Every structure is written in structure tokens, then in C-alpha cells.
């Protein structure tokens with residue numbers, strides 16, 4: 503696994519620290535592990551951290567059942583901080599290693615008109631390994647739609 | 654102009670906050686607030702429903718139980734625990750919120766959450782989207798077969814089901830098999846590549862548990878026990894929770 507595919511492309515990435523994984527369970531060490539993997543996959547020079555991060559990260563607003571509770575306006579008000587955090591990194595992609603984060607961050611991009619894409623970590627691992635198939639690219643933007651295609 | 658003094662009448666009975674304190678280790682430190690406001694300034698839910706975490710705690714401490722128990726804000730705090738992280742006294746406001754949710758009559762709880770909690774018991778799959786064992790088996794096998802037929806290098810890709818004694822029991826959020834099955838494939842490929850000894854289960858495979866969100870501790874436990882039994886029945890050593 504390496505980041506050669508992104509050497510010339512220079513597509514940039516940030517990462518969401520899921521509350522459930524980091525602050526609420528395994529703490530900063532797992533946040534470091536997450537960055538280790540992300541940097542290995544996308545290239546250290548193409549990674550931009552959002553601030554604050556790790557255990558001090560803001561919740562995306564998809565947690566606690568907020569995505570299903572029927573208060574979409576409140577949920578997006580809550581998530582505005584997260585949206586701006588991601589937006590200010592200028593990254594092309596936000597990696598979201600949690601189901602709720604993925605759905606919420608994707609929704610806010612649509613709602614607030616962001617330029618980033620939200621993508622699962624497993625998608626990028628497979629992309630870097632050259633084993634990501636055509637049907638597994640739903641959340642990739644046009645810039646990566648064809649890159650390192652399994653053939 | 655002097656502002657009016659508000660008198661709060663308190664009965665001798667335990668307030669809601671006292672009852673919650675009885676449940677929490679160290680009482681969740683709910684009496685130790687310095688009113689510094691660090692929690693509120695770093696909480697994305699501040700301002701919703703004219704509420705913020707410090708205010709919510711103050712209302713509880715003052716015994717204004719009706720305000721606390723009836724505020725929709727309990728559904729807008731995501732229980733993310735950032736306030737605890739920031740709080741000098743480590744006050745467990747999200748646990749207070751959890752217990753408020755717990756007190757809401759079931760029929761008044763947000764339907765999306767309540768319904769998903771109950772739906773999980775329609776099948777032994779625990780799927781909040783109501784996916785059955787048959788749906789699940791079919792979609793996994795269908796997707797795996799398509800990968801085997803069309804993707805070079807993965808002619809032998811397996812997504813094992815009910816493989817007894819496998820080391821890892823992998824679960825899956827229902828959203829994938831139900832709405833975007835192809836999203837399961839990258840994970841299978843990674844497991845295949847590293848030679849992991851893993852399996853899905855036809856029972857208890859759905860990762861989600863909405864009973865946690867409506868703070869229904871009994872139903873939550875019931876859900877967890879079904880899942881634990883599914884793992885034990887297959888004699889798997891490790892449950893890999895994908896969420």
C-alpha cells in the first residue's frame with residue numbers, strides 16, 4: 503500500500519475523528535493510527551488536518567440518533583461548525599471512518615454547497631492498492647473516478 | 654432598576670438531578686459546576702431550543718424538572734462528550750441528557766429513533782431497516798458473485814456466511830446491504846488480501862442499535878444479547894464492529 507497514485511495528482515484530504523472511536527473510546531492513540539494509515543494512503547504532503555482535532559474534535563452532528571430524529575434544520579445548524587472546519591482546510595476530500603459521520607458530512611456538503619467529497623477509508627485503501635472496482639466509486643469525485651482502476 | 658428575584662419552590666422529594674446522580678459513578682459530578690461556560694462555548698448544540706449545556710445543567714440543579722424533562726434539546730445534544738473533555742470538573746452532562754431521553758414516554762420520542770429501535774426485533778438480524786436473514790444472504794451472495802465474475806484477481810473472493818469457528822465475526826450497518834451493497838466490497842477485498850479468517854452471521858449481523866439513542870436500556874440490552882449470542886453460537890473470538 504502506498505501513495506504513488508497521488509504523487510502527481512496531489513488530491514488533498516482531511517480526516518474526521520469520529521467521537522465514538524476517538525474521544526469516547528480509544529482516545530488520541532487511535533487518532534494517531536488513523537493518521538498513519540491516511541498518510542500512507544494519500545501521501546503525507548497531501549494531508550491537511552482540521553482544527554481542533556483528535557480528542558478535541560467537534561462532533562459532526564450525525565451522532566446520538568440526530569440523523570434519524572426528524573430535526574434536520576437543527577442537525578444542520580449543529581453541523582455548521584464541522585462544515586466550516588472541513589471547508590477551511592480546502593481539502594478535496596474528507597475521509598469519514600464512521601457511518602454517521604459519512605452520512606452527515608455528505609449531507610452538509612450538499613446543503614451548504616461545499617466543494618469536498620466525503621469518502622470511506624476502505625474506499626481509499628482499495629484505491630491505493632489498485633483493487634477498487636468501478637461500482638465501488640460512488641463517493642469519489644470525477645477527479646478520482648478512473649484513477650488506479652482495477653483492470 | 655433592580656431585577657426581580659425569582660423564587661424557586663422545591664419539594665422535599667428528590668429532584669430529577671438527584672435521581673440521575675444516584676445512577677452515575679461519582680454522581681456524574683453534577684453538583685460540581687463552576688458555571689465557567691467552557692462546555693457551552695464549545696458545544697455545537699448551544700443555541701438550539703434556546704438552550705446550551707450549562708443552562709441545561711443549571712435548570713436540573715435548580716430542580717426545574719419540567720423544563721429539563723420536556724425540552725426537545727435532549728434530542729439535539731449528540732452526547733458527543735466534548736463538554737466533558739473541556740470541563741474542569743468533568744461533569745457528565747451527556748449522561749444527564751441520556752437520562753432525560755430515558756424519561757420521555759415512548760410514544761413521544763422521535764419516531765425515527767423509536768421506530769428503528771423496535772424494528773430491530775422484527776427479525777433475529779437486529780436490522781433497524783427490517784432486513785431479513787433471506788434478504789441479507791441473497792444480497793451478500795449476489796454481490797460477491799458479481800465481483801467474482803467481473804473483477805480480475807478476485808475470482809475466488811468469498812464473503813463467508815455462518816462459518817463456524819472463524820476468528821472474526823464482522824457485522825454490517827443495514828444501510829449497506831439495503832441501499833448501497835457495493836460499498837461492502839472494499840472491506841471484503843481488504844480482508845481477503847490480508848488472509849483474515851472471518852465470517853458474517855445470518856443472525857445478529859446488523860451493527861446499529863437505536864435503542865441506545867432512545868435510552869431504552871432494557872431494549873438496548875436485549876439487542877446486544879441477541880448479537881452476542883450470534884457471535885457465541887458461531888464460536889467466533891472477535892466481533893468486528895464496522896461502525
Ligand code: SF4
Nearest residue numbers: 686687689690692740
Ligand atoms: S464546563 Fe463544567 S464547570 Fe464549566 S459550566 Fe460547563 S459543566 Fe460547569
Ligand code: SF4
Nearest residue numbers: 696730731733734736
Ligand atoms: S455532549 Fe451534548 S452538551 Fe456536551 S458538547 Fe456534545 S452536544 Fe454539547
